[in-house]
Amino acid sequence: MTEAAPSPHTGCAQAPGATNPPAAAVANVPERYDVAILGAGPVGLALATALLASGQPLRIALLDRRGEGAGRDDPRALALAAGSRQILQRLGAWPAAEATPIREIHVSQRGGFGRTLIDASDAARQSTASAGQALGHVLRYGALVSSLEQALTAASTNASGGACLSRHAQTCVTAIKHGAAVLTLSLRDAQRNWPIEAALVVHAEGVADAEGIEYWGRDYRQVAIVAEVTPSRAHGGRAWERFTGDGPLALLPLGRELSLVYTTSSERAPALLALDDTAFLATLRADFGGRLDFAAISPRTAFPLALRARRQTVGERQVWIGAAAQNLHPVAGQGFNLGLRDAWVLADEIATAFASTFAADEPSRPASSATGAPPDVATCLARYQRRRRSDRLGTIAFTDGLLRVFSLRLPAAAAVRGAALLALDLLPALRRPLARRLARGAIDAPARHGN
Ligand SMILES: Cc1cc2nc3c(=O)[nH]c(=O)nc-3n(C[C@H](O)[C@H](O)[C@H](O)COP(=O)(O)OP(=O)(O)OC[C@H]3O[C@@H](n4cnc5c(N)ncnc54)[C@H](O)[C@@H]3O)c2cc1C
Incomplete structure (x- = not known):
């Protein structure tokens, strides 16, 4: 990310920390990413940071429909459990002075x-x-987001071996199309429409419209x-x-x-x-x-x-984490803590799945994701879902049960x-x-x- 401008056909042609790269050099030729993260709230930011810090040469796109820094004005304060502090410390994102x-x-x-x-x-x-x-x-939500933003910039600057991050603020996905080995996302910002491809799409967009989704609600x-x-x-x-x-x-x-x-x-x-x-x-x-x-x-x-808790948190090359997977009542302060654990475990599974791809191809970054052995995304997501099941269901039941007993x-x-x-x-x-x-x-x- 710091050194080379990659081929215009690949993503990440962006200075560390910069937002919205110049329009693709070749119109309508999709930029390619390993992972596209939709939503740069605290959970999406934590996932991007953990992936960049994983040591794998992952190309990551991170986009949010709001401008960068919008989350700093959020009036919420979040109670964070000890496990969350440990994760944030490992990500270099624990704002001790603000906690x-x-x-x-x-x-x-x-x-x-x-x-x-x-x-x-x-x-x-x-x-x-x-x-x-x-x-x-x-912690104030804003302080948490600022700290994660800083950790992400540092991880992006220090990323080695071809790992890179491309950020897109004020950007929406207008369509997702399934291909044989990738998903094609149609993106739109104020200036343009353009496609990107990703082997895996992570939804971290927070509470979503539940229409057409099977969920516990x-x-x-x-x-x-x-x-x-x-x-x-x-x-x-x-x-x-x-x-x-x-x-x-x-x-x-x-x-x-x-x-x-x-x-x-x-x-x-x-x-x-x-x-x-x-x-x-x-x-x-x-x-x-x-x-x-x-x-x-x-x-x-x-x-x-x-x-609102999705019955299925994984689909074909797609996974939902944080509040996009489960939006809980704030009664016991569990929502972000649970979402952060989602991000942590998912980063681990993605790094493991892609490690074998890179090892099979070359130690650093393949020139394009089409040249490497395709990562086994389905197994990666199945493993993720298995590892998260009991914590997820237990926390949903605890929060909802507490509320019902006291209501x-x-x-x-x-x-x-x-x-x-x-x-x-x-x-x-x-x-x-x-x-x-x-x-x-x-x-x-x-x-x-x-x-
Ligand atoms: C009043 C209140 C108090 C709470 N207190 C606690 C607490 O004490 N402890 C705790 O652990 N949790 C608490 N929570 C829950 C916590 O706020 C959420 O779990 C947490 O914010 C989820 O983070 P997230 O990144 O998944 O989603 P969000 O914080 O909602 O962030 C989602 C991001 O995605 C972006 N986005 C949305 N739609 C799109 C789209 N279509 N495309 C691209 N980007 C999009 C948004 O702009 C945003 O930046 C509380 C919640 C509330 C409402």
Whole structure:
């Protein structure tokens, strides 16, 4: 990528970090890539970085319908599990200075007794972990994207042996055509339409229109109102999860602020969004039963919530990862953590599948993908799907189940939930599995081949 301008018939004729290469030298002759990643959100960026760092001479195209850097303005903050921190560290994308540790999580319900406090010793495998350690970290989505962008630029600059990245911002795919050994994608940006070919297409476009797709779905009829609030007293690294009849409320430590995810019914959301800051904070105070007080709040943004999980995450030369594969309720902060594990495992399988191709041909880059033995993409995707199955289904079930249990409006439900919270508080053995899932992710950073 850094040295040579490849043949106009191949991709990556681009300076490191640059976006949208000049129009193809030969009109309508497709640029060729091994992997085309659609969507440069945090999951797509992580995958591209992991592929460039894999040591394989992969040609990668990464495109997004938005301009580069658009994700930096996203108002979300994400709670990241320890496994995600490990993956980001390995990618050189852990923004330590921007990450706020979660020291403990206070879980309670409005209108019912019982509460539990989870700390790092609950999540640790050995009970020697101290309560002062972090259960996880909170990052602004924008800080995460910036850090991944930097890591990607560095990986692209340092890529050797013919590995390269071609970025296309404000670009859409208008059609995907199946060929014998590649997919042909018709791309469009503001200036032109042009084709590219890829042996494998990865969908990381986030929540997609579910029309015509078989998926597990639930419309929660809820909206998440997101904002940052300034607590009247230092938060001390405590996160709060409070279940209410309208949905869960979460407050996560974020620098000196608290990141608020206020879930409410779709019917109530417009009225809450229309409140001025003073009235909104009064509502929030009432919801937390006076446990917390707040001095200020940032502008609020609403996200509609639904479960959308594709039944099939792989197709012919195509795979769906991150929120494009499964969009979860944010209740337990699992979505990005799960998507990052998708990207990590997929990068591993792609690198393994293409390694044999390159080895069979020549140690560095074949002049065009047509000259090498074709990678066994079908086996690669089948292996990926097998490796991700249990984590994926377990996390979807955990998130949806938690929400349903705490949404039950039966008369006895609040008492049962209260008893459960009390039991969790009194019995560490019950608390540990929950703590581990919240803090570590379902698993630690998945191992790679050869690790
Ligand atoms: C309120 C809220 C709070 C959350 N809190 C947490 C949390 O605490 N912890 C956690 O782990 N997860 C959390 N999540 C989930 C998390 O935000 C998502 O799982 C994560 O953003 C998914 O990343 P992604 O890259 O797959 O998709 P996205 O972040 O949606 O990025 C998709 C990218 O694809 C681009 N794109 C879209 N369509 C196209 C197209 N047709 N062609 C090309 N590009 C396209 C978009 O411009 C975007 O850049 C939360 C979600 C919400 C709504």
